[in-house]
Amino acid sequence: MTKSAAQEVRSQSDNVQTAIVAAMRGLFGEAKQPLALHEPEFAGREWDFVKECLDTGWVSSVGSYVDRIERDIASFTGCKHAIATSNGTSALHICLLLAGVDAGDEVLVPTLTFVATANAVSYIRAVPHFVECEAVSLGVDAGKLDAYLRENAQIVNDVCINRHTGAPIKALVAMHVFGHPCDIEALDDLARRWKLVLVEDAAESLGSYYRGRHTGNFGRISALSFNGNKIVTTGGGGAVLTNDPELARRAKHLTTTARLSDRWNFVHDEVGYNYRMPNINAALGCAQMELLPDMLRRKRSLAGRYQQAFAGVDGVRFLSEPAGTSSNYWLNAIVLDEDLAVHRDDVLGALNDAGYGSRPVWTLMHKLPMYSGCPRMGLGVAEQMQARLINLPSSARLGV
Numbered sequence: 385m386t387k388s389a390a391q392e393v394r395s396q397s398d399n400v401q402t403a404i405v406a407a408m409r410g411l412f413g414e415a416k417q418p419l420a421l422h423e424p425e426f427a428g429r430e431w432d433f434v435k436e437c438l439d440t441g442w443v444s445s446v447g448s449y450v451d452r453i454e455r456d457i458a459s460f461t462g463c464k465h466a467i468a469t470s471n472g473t474s475a476l477h478i479c480l481l482l483a484g485v486d487a488g489d490e491v492l493v494p495t496l497t498f499v500a501t502a503n504a505v506s507y508i509r510a511v512p513h514f515v516e517c518e519a520v521s522l523g524v525d526a527g528k529l530d531a532y533l534r535e536n537a538q539i540v541n542d543v544c545i546n547r548h549t550g551a552p553i554k555a556l557v558a559m560h561v562f563g564h565p566c567d568i569e570a571l572d573d574l575a576r577r578w579k580l581v582l583v584e585d586a587a588e589s590l591g592s593y594y595r596g597r598h599t600g601n602f603g604r605i606s607a608l609s610f611n612g613n614k615i616v617t618t619g620g621g622g623a624v625l626t627n628d629p630e631l632a633r634r635a636k637h638l639t640t641t642a643r644l645s646d647r648w649n650f651v652h653d654e655v656g657y658n659y660r661m662p663n664i665n666a667a668l669g670c671a672q673m674e675l676l677p678d679m680l681r682r683k684r685s686l687a688g689r690y691q692q693a694f695a696g697v698d699g700v701r702f703l704s705e706p707a708g709t710s711s712n713y714w715l716n717a718i719v720l721d722e723d724l725a726v727h728r729d730d731v732l733g734a735l736n737d738a739g740y741g742s743r744p745v746w747t748l749m750h751k752l753p754m755y756s757g758c759p760r761m762g763l764g765v766a767e768q769m770q771a772r773l774i775n776l777p778s779s780a781r782l783g784v
């Protein structure tokens with residue numbers, strides 16, 4: 385008796401589920417308690433530093449830990465200036481304001497990103513214009529974007545103009561997906577040729593390097609996040625990075641209500657934001673920054689184990705760092721072969737049922753209701769990748 389087409393599909397699905405769950409068992413054994421996608425870890429001086437804030441009363445918007453974390457971030461990333469913020473989204477908002485984005489402008493944003501990247505554009509009443517990713521790094525595809533701009537944009541008086549909408553295209557946001565550096569030198573070159581300000585959303589890539597240089601150093605201005613799910617956390621927090629002293633001064637001013645220094649008067653010289661990182665969060669972050677090198681070591685070791693475990697699994701590719709880069713492996717991912725995409729949700733079900741917390745990647749930005757009408761280029765690769773990606777448990781404690 386020959387199998388029906390439906391039976392073939394069923395058994396293909398069973399096979400891929402079984403193979404992937406077996407690979408996970410091989411790595412972690414039976415999951416007695418469900419493994420989370422990402423857990424924070426507090427193994428250093430967190431209690432001491434936070435207690436000091438409580439003991440001294442310095443819990444809020446200023447304090448020595450804020451200054452210290454800014455120095456720590458700058459020295460770790462090699463960026464001249466770091467300005468601590470309330471979260472990564474507020475950092476991105478400030479980056480775009482300082483990139484000169486105005487209401488009505490367009491900003492090139494990857495469709496494959498977390499919603500904050502596009503939201504930050506919307507906060508300025510600018511328009512996200514969605515761009516394609518490539519399959520190696522999952523970052524913006526510089527070659528395709530260049531061809532698209534040649535068709536659809538022109539430079540008039542040193543400003544890139546969308547030929548269809550007539551709107552200025554002011555900036556390009558590059559994002560390092562899951563911590564894997566995108567082809568940032570090609571994007572930097574593209575941004576120069578097209579008169580775009582390059583902004584890096586480095587929220588996921590603290591500890592990731594492109595040709596030895598830390599991500600966030602390529603854009604004119606960049607954003608980090610210290611949310612609870614990121615490689616190190618301040619509870620909630622973020623930072624603006626830049627090598628330009630004037631932009632750094634502006635970022636500090638705008639994130640601290642644009643208050644002028646004065647002995648006691650409250651004088652503000654423009655509409656600023658309360659985007660400060662509280663000292664108590666900075667204290668947590670200072671302790672976390674001390675752990676970052678060890679977290680990175682264990683994250684990379686976990687990625688190496690995943691790489692090996694999936695090397696022998698048919699139909700599955702472990703997403704590894706692009707050549708010439710060093711990833712922080714913030715979030716591990718596998719990509720199913722194209723013909724297995726139809727089974728992605730079955731695989732997710734099997735993994736989660738077995739206790740291995742797994743998720744699909746974000747819904748693409750152009751598929752979200754508030755962004756479905758925005759301008760965009762062909763996004764076929766992003767759609768393919770979105771249908772095939774699975775994120776796997778990535779806590780540093782799983783690495784050895």
Ligand SMILES: *Cc1c(COP(=O)(O)O)cnc(C)c1O
Nearest residue numbers: 471472473498500587588609611
């Ligand atoms: C986490 C994240 C952000 C936002 O950071 P929050 O601190 O949560 O506001 C922005 N962009 C990307 C790509 C992120 O992963």
